[in-house]
Structure formats: structure tokens, C-alpha cells
Amino acid sequence: MTETILALIPSYGLWVIFLTLLLCALAVPLPGSMLMIAAGSFASTGDIDLYLAMTVAYAGFIAGDQTAYGIAHALGPRLMDRFRKSNKVAPMVGRAERLLDRRGVLAVFLSHTIVSPVGPWVNYLCGAARMKWVHFSAASVVGAACWVAAYGLVGYYFADRLAELAQLANDGMGFIAAFAVAAGAGWWLWASWRRYRERIVAEETAEGRPLQEMEEKGQKI
Structure with missing residues (x-):
């Protein structure tokens, strides 16, 4: 199944991405995380546009979330x-219920990022429990944006290590890898900013400019 879906990306990329992410949000067992990593990888070779792929994936994710919420809201606890009663999905529903009981609306965000396997079931539970749509949607859109960006960018920047990334995705560790990349990028930007500030201060000190003027310029940087 995974190989078939990935093989369709070069020809039908955007539709495949949209429909797969939509169905994943409805608890259809499709390789959504692997697909998003692969989409980033294909974007790195120019087969598809990265930002367009991420936008389409985001739209599919949100459409699936809203559909799951709407279905459960209409059918209620019966669903x-x-x-x-299903032996296959009951354990995941139980995990989603415990997360929702402990974290409330924050569970929606967490289930779209760190514990994404229970995300579809949280969607259904929120609809069945009549959680306010505004609260659900706010947490959903933020969580979906983080998930899409994390997986898509990891696939883009580490396209040459697709096999290892696939294993991380299958192990549920892809978001941790993405977080590590984001943290590394943040540290690099911070370190670069510090070096820039230190160079500016050193240059102005060498020129003998007043300390107050230096501080005022530093505040503007």
C-alpha cells in the first residue's frame, strides 16, 4: 500500500497528498506521515513544489478533522x-479518551503532533462530546500546521536519508526528529545573532563611540 501511494506522487502528487491526509484524519489506515516525508523529499528534487504540497496537505488534514468532528457531532455517543466494540480500534479509542480526559482541548493539539496516532479518534471524541467547535478548530489548525511543517521540512532537508526517515515515521518518532531539526535551526540562528552583536560592539568600541550610543544602537538591532 505504501509503495503504491508513493509511486503516485510524481504523477498525481497533490491529489494523492490531499486525499491521503483527509482519510488519515478519518482513521483510515494510510501512511500519512511517510507520505508527507516523501512529499518533502520529492520537492527537494523539483518533482513537486514544497510549499504547494504542504498547503494541500494542510487543507486535506483540516478537511479530515472537520469531517470527523462533524460526523461524530451528528451521530453522538452511538458512533x-x-x-x-471493535477489537482493532478500541485500544486507540481508549488512549484518546484518557488523553482528552487529562488534557482537555490541549489534547487536540497533542494528538496532531506528538501523539498523532490517536489524532483521528480525538477528532471523533470531540465531536461526540460536543466540544465547542471554535476550541476544537483552533487547536486543530495549529496542530495540523506544526505536523505538516515538521514532516514536510524533514523530508525536504534530509531527502538522501529517506529510508531512515521512513523507519522513524513508522516508529512514531518522526515528530521528535522534526523537533530536533527545528531546535537545531533555532540554536544556529541564536548563535549567529550573538556573534553579530559581539562583532558590532567590538567595532564600535574600537572606534571609540560613546557607550550610551552603542547601547541605543544595540536596542534597535
């Missing part, structure tokens, strides 16, 4: 009772 969740049917899920609980």
Missing part, C-alpha cells in the same frame, strides 16, 4: 460505542 463511539460502535468503535469501542
Whole structure:
């Protein structure tokens, strides 16, 4: 299944990405994380546009979230009772319920990022429990944006290590890898800024400019 979906990306990339992410949000067992990493990888070779792929993936993710919420909101607890009777999905529903009980609306964000396997079930539970749509949607859109950006950028910048990234995605560690990349980029920017400030101060000190003028310029940088 995974190989078939990935093989369709070069020809039908945007539609494949949109539909796969939409169905994943509805708890259809498709390789959404692997697909997003692969989309970033294909973007790095110019087969598809990275930002367009991420936008389409985001739209599919949100459409799936809203559909799952709407279905559960309409059918209510009856739908969740049917899920609980299924031996295959009952454990995931139980995990989603415990997360939602402990974290409330924050569970929506967490289930779209760090614990994404339970994300679809949190969507259904929020609809069945009649969580306010505004609260659900706010957490959903932020979480989906983080997920899409993390997986897409990791695939883009580490395209030559696609096999290792696939294993991370399958192990549920892809977001941790993405977080590490983001943290590394943040540290690099901070270190570069510090070096720039130190160079400016050194140059102005060598020129003998007043300390107050230096501080005022530093505040403007």
C-alpha cells in the first residue's frame, strides 16, 4: 500500500497528498506521515513544489478533522460505542479518551503532533462530546500546521536519508526528529545573532563611540 501511494506522487502528487491526509484524519489506515516525508523529499528534487504540497496537505488534514468532528457531532455517543466494540480500534479509542480526559482541548493539539496516532479518534471524541467547535478548530489548525511543517521540512532537508526517515515515521518518532531539526535551526540562528552583536560592539568600541550610543544602537538591532 505504501509503495503504491508513493509511486503516485510524481504523477498525481497533490491529489494523492490531499486525499491521503483527509482519510488519515478519518482513521483510515494510510501512511500519512511517510507520505508527507516523501512529499518533502520529492520537492527537494523539483518533482513537486514544497510549499504547494504542504498547503494541500494542510487543507486535506483540516478537511479530515472537520469531517470527523462533524460526523461524530451528528451521530453522538452511538458512533463511539460502535468503535469501542471493535477489537482493532478500541485500544486507540481508549488512549484518546484518557488523553482528552487529562488534557482537555490541549489534547487536540497533542494528538496532531506528538501523539498523532490517536489524532483521528480525538477528532471523533470531540465531536461526540460536543466540544465547542471554535476550541476544537483552533487547536486543530495549529496542530495540523506544526505536523505538516515538521514532516514536510524533514523530508525536504534530509531527502538522501529517506529510508531512515521512513523507519522513524513508522516508529512514531518522526515528530521528535522534526523537533530536533527545528531546535537545531533555532540554536544556529541564536548563535549567529550573538556573534553579530559581539562583532558590532567590538567595532564600535574600537572606534571609540560613546557607550550610551552603542547601547541605543544595540536596542534597535
